[in-house]
Amino acid sequence: MAYRPFFQTIVLSDIHIGSEYSKFKEVITFLKSVNCATLILNGDIIDGWKLKKNGVKWKKSYTNFLKILMKIMYKNGTRIVYVRGNHDDFLDQVLPFQFAQISIVKDYIYESCGKRYFVLHGDVFDSVTTHMRWLAKLGDIGYSILLWINKYYNRYRQKKGKPYYSLAQSVKQKVKSAVSYISDFEKELVALARELRFDGIICGHIHHPANTFYGKVHYLNSGDWVETLSALVEKVDGTWEILYYEDFCKKYETDKSEEFLLMEKG
Numbered sequence: 708m709a710y711r712p713f714f715q716t717i718v719l720s721d722i723h724i725g726s727e728y729s730k731f732k733e734v735i736t737f738l739k740s741v742n743c744a745t746l747i748l749n750g751d752i753i754d755g756w757k758l759k760k761n762g763v764k765w766k767k768s769y770t771n772f773l774k775i776l777m778k779i780m781y782k783n784g785t786r787i788v789y790v791r792g793n794h795d796d797f798l799d800q801v802l803p804f805q806f807a808q809i810s811i812v813k814d815y816i817y818e819s820c821g822k823r824y825f826v827l828h829g830d831v832f833d834s835v836t837t838h839m840r841w842l843a844k845l846g847d848i849g850y851s852i853l854l855w856i857n858k859y860y861n862r863y864r865q866k867k868g869k870p871y872y873s874l875a876q877s878v879k880q881k882v883k884s885a886v887s888y889i890s891d892f893e894k895e896l897v898a899l900a901r902e903l904r905f906d907g908i909i910c911g912h913i914h915h916p917a918n919t920f921y922g923k924v925h926y927l928n929s930g931d932w933v934e935t936l937s938a939l940v941e942k943v944d945g946t947w948e949i950l951y952y953e954d955f956c957k958k959y960e961t962d963k964s965e966e967f968l969l970m971e972k973g
Contacts, residue, residue, distance in 0.1 A: 721912065790826055
């Protein structure tokens, strides 16, 4: 790696550690390649729904992610805010929790460069996950099936020399109900920010990265680390951008080959 960029704030969400489709190894590589003053983990970092299933155990490689968090906190002085999501709702038993420079909270108010942002995972504005948990889990199964198909489809594309193609993202963009759901989700959160007089709102949950304005309200979504592999980053001047992992690796010449010697088997 030729250069370690510094960001005022980095927001990650929906890593889903515990799911076989989680790209947590890439997250570790990314975190080892940057510096930041504040790291916000905006929900669904650990997929408790998957880990509760029979046969799904915590792996040593998952622990490496936690080790990286401890390292950047103590070595770099990074403040870490972990916002609870619906897949890591097991955290409800300890909320709120503070240890050293790590906070575990239900939601969070982030202030920077004269702006105030309301930070939450976003599942509270999803009637499916809040009122019909069984249906949400059914949808989660469907999404997992789609990811399974996507894995083998992209192996075929790779053999043909074609680039990665996301079936899940394609479905979201083409199915009318999915497009409507995303639009309604964004509008509901923007309405909340406007009512509470925040300058913006930062969320995750729907695996759809965004950096846009609804009038004067700044809507930000960090995406996910299952397919889009995206993060929100705030520069020192207060401007935000969506940073995609592959673009980041190309721009900063990140060495992905060794996985920083932390990726243990199991």
